[in-house]
Amino acid sequence: MTAFRSLSTAMFKGFFRERTALFFAFLMPLMFLVIFGLIFGNSSGNKTKIGVVGDGPVVTALSQSGALDVQRYDSFDAALQKVRGGDLPAALAVRGNEIELRYAASDTVAAGTVQGVVGAVVDKANLAATGRPPLIRLDSGQVEDSSLSAIQYLTPGILSWGLATSAIFGAALTLVNWRKKQVLRRIRLAPVGTGTVISSRLLVTVGVSVLQAVLFVAVAMTPVFGLKLAGQWWLALPLLVLGSLSFFSIGVLVGSFAKTEEAATGITNVIVLPMAFLSGTFFPLQNAPGWLQAVSQVLPLRHLNDGMVDVLVRGKGIEALALPSAVLIGFTLVVGFAASRVFSWEDS
Amino acid sequence: MSGSTIVADGLRKRYGDLWAVDGVSFTVGEGEFFGILGPNGAGKTTTLEIVEGLRRPDEGTVLLLGESPWPRNPKLLPRIGVQLQASSFFERLTAREQLETFASLYGVSRGTAADMLELVGLADKANTRENKLSGGQRQRLSIACALIHDPDIVFLDEPTAALDPQARRNLWDVLRAIRERGKTIVYTTHHLDEAEVLCDRVAIMDRGRILAMDPPATLVRGLDAPTHVMVERGLLTVAQATELPGVDEARDDGVSLTLSTRRPAVVLSTLAERGALDGLQVRGATLEDVFLELTGREYRA
Known part of the structure; x- marks a missing residue:
């Protein structure tokens, strides 16, 4: 076996034999997926409710519109009671061709929504009854893939964050631990080049990243989460590798100047958490001030994130890889060079 | 070399x-x-x-x-x-x-x-x-x-x-x-x-x-340090022991009688003649004595 292969094997074994590392690499991102899925995923909970008494084409159309959460009531009085009590924004009763709508003006947003939706449905029914074609046609639709839901945005973000965390921690802690336990020194005393040592660790980082991504996407694609991949999802692979490279370079830089595992952990946290927030991993950056968005442009996580959303979800082609790849490669070169300057085999 | x-x-x-x-x-x-x-x-x-x-x-x-x-x-x-x-x-x-x-x-x-x-x-x-x-x-x-x-x-x-x-x-x-x-x-x-x-x-x-x-043996021999011969106490009194030919010093620590000598052969044969060799131990100098000699301090790891 070559030194490269055996060093990689040794590190893979060391990694897979540690439960904590496995948890952070594989389960933690899934945990975040569940948590954020619960927070953002259940969008029907955000719909405005309306109490309905009676039946007819208008009620059917309301139910099908998906804009309101239609709840049936036996008597209009009972529904009105709820509206007055503030438990329901509005109530609607159908008596033949008469439709009575009552709303609580205290909640202006809900009141506006209910009036708008009910008015539109009633107008449409009236228009249909005349048998005339509409004068003005409205064609509306969302710009994203029709299957788009919260999970589509969450998955690439959380995945990128998961990759960043385990790649940076992994590289930094290995270096610090090896220096402290004199494994680096021991390797230095064997006829093995620095390139072999670094590249074998890099192989482990990339390998773990790919495994993380496969597991994470596989779970996200189960019906529970319902992720749907865009056609050219495999374009995410080169991004994944380049992203791992740039995180690896951060890890090596941290591991080069941190003296203890505790210091390495602290420094890594200080890097990863702000980077995750600034990169729009957990929530979008649109409302952030301009200068903050500018700062986020130098972060590898930001570009990995953007690139992944583009190819995994938005269905963009290979051209979407150009900018993220360029930034990731550039970042790796700059940070990697810095790491090579501060790297030391020995503690003192 | x-x-x-x-x-x-x-x-x-x-x-x-x-x-x-x-x-x-x-x-x-x-x-x-x-x-x-x-x-x-x-x-x-x-x-x-x-x-x-x-x-x-x-x-x-x-x-x-x-x-x-x-x-x-x-x-x-x-x-x-x-x-x-x-x-x-x-x-x-x-x-x-x-x-x-x-x-x-x-x-x-x-x-x-x-x-x-x-x-x-x-x-x-x-x-x-x-x-x-x-x-x-x-x-x-x-x-x-x-x-x-x-x-x-x-x-x-x-x-x-x-x-x-x-x-x-x-x-x-x-x-x-x-x-x-x-x-x-x-x-x-x-x-x-x-x-x-x-x-x-x-x-x-x-x-x-x-x-x-x-x-190590050369270092120890070079010391010219006394050899310690130890036997059970009670076989000889300290006074008797000090009189023996070749004995520089005798000590009774309550367990053993220790004789310091630079002529161990003479001391051992005399003890043998008197049938006083019970519990015999012979200790030469060690590297610790060498260290003491070289530095003037007791050896402490």
């Missing part, structure tokens, strides 16, 4: 204001078991690190097998085996996997791992992970890792430190077995008794300097 495997000449190394190594010169011949002794902080490890090529001396030169180990000399690396003070294992690998990994770093076949486990008496621990090994087993595995590529020179830095007496004895057997393979061994220790048993030649270091360098 012809066939000198190691030649260190005038080594000096300074840390801040302190000369950790202050003018150290020695040579080690092929197949020799050479010990560097001294208390903690004497400069043993730094000396070893300079010789191994891990540190650059501020002054002086080192030649290993005719080559300079500094800067890192890849030609030399396969010919030296180093056991470091930290056990420097790969995390969570078994004993065999450690050896196989190190074997491949030297391009040695993985089969060698089994031989090495046998040599250091860890064959039954082949599948045990490094963190489950005892202190003595870790040290033996660490030595096996240093030997995996069959080097000509083996450097061992305090291999018996922090081991219990039984583990130390086991390790001695390993060290003797290595020596029988014809390796040149340089090792540091602060156990003077151990060096006396194992080494062909020792250098006693203190405060960065070599105070004496010779075979």
Whole structure:
């Protein structure tokens, strides 16, 4: 076996034999997926409710519109009671061709929504009854893939964050631990080049990243989460590798100047958490001030994130890889060079 | 010396204001078991690190097998085996996997791992992970890792430190077995008794300097220290004992009667004539006495 292969094997074994590392690499991102899925995923909970008494084409159309959460009531009085009590924004009763709508003006947003939706449905029914074609046609639709839901945005973000965390921690802690336990020194005393040592660790980082991504996407694609991949999802692979490279370079830089595992952990946290927030991993950056968005442009996580959303979800082609790849490669070169300057085999 | 495997000449190394190594010169011949002794902080490890090529001396030169180990000399690396003070294992690998990994770093076949486990008496621990090994087993595995590529020179830095007496004895057997393979061994220790048993030649270091360098027996004999003859108390009184020919001093500590002499033959035969040899123990000087003589202080590791 070559030194490269055996060093990689040794590190893979060391990694897979540690439960904590496995948890952070594989389960933690899934945990975040569940948590954020619960927070953002259940969008029907955000719909405005309306109490309905009676039946007819208008009620059917309301139910099908998906804009309101239609709840049936036996008597209009009972529904009105709820509206007055503030438990329901509005109530609607159908008596033949008469439709009575009552709303609580205290909640202006809900009141506006209910009036708008009910008015539109009633107008449409009236228009249909005349048998005339509409004068003005409205064609509306969302710009994203029709299957788009919260999970589509969450998955690439959380995945990128998961990759960043385990790649940076992994590289930094290995270096610090090896220096402290004199494994680096021991390797230095064997006829093995620095390139072999670094590249074998890099192989482990990339390998773990790919495994993380496969597991994470596989779970996200189960019906529970319902992720749907865009056609050219495999374009995410080169991004994944380049992203791992740039995180690896951060890890090596941290591991080069941190003296203890505790210091390495602290420094890594200080890097990863702000980077995750600034990169729009957990929530979008649109409302952030301009200068903050500018700062986020130098972060590898930001570009990995953007690139992944583009190819995994938005269905963009290979051209979407150009900018993220360029930034990731550039970042790796700059940070990697810095790491090579501060790297030391020995503690003192 | 012809066939000198190691030649260190005038080594000096300074840390801040302190000369950790202050003018150290020695040579080690092929197949020799050479010990560097001294208390903690004497400069043993730094000396070893300079010789191994891990540190650059501020002054002086080192030649290993005719080559300079500094800067890192890849030609030399396969010919030296180093056991470091930290056990420097790969995390969570078994004993065999450690050896196989190190074997491949030297391009040695993985089969060698089994031989090495046998040599250091860890064959039954082949599948045990490094963190489950005892202190003595870790040290033996660490030595096996240093030997995996069959080097000509083996450097061992305090291999018996922090081991219990039984583990130390086991390790001695390993060290003797290595020596029988014809390796040149340089090792540091602060156990003077151990060096006396194992080494062909020792250098006693203190405060960065070599105070004496010779075979242990030569150093001890050179002391001209008295021999202590001990017998059960009650066979003779202190007064009687002091009268005996050859006895310089007699002492009764409540358990034994101890006679100091520079003519042990005379004292022993006199005691034999009187039938007063019950519980006999004879103790010559040790390297600790040598250290005391050289430094004027009691030896403390």
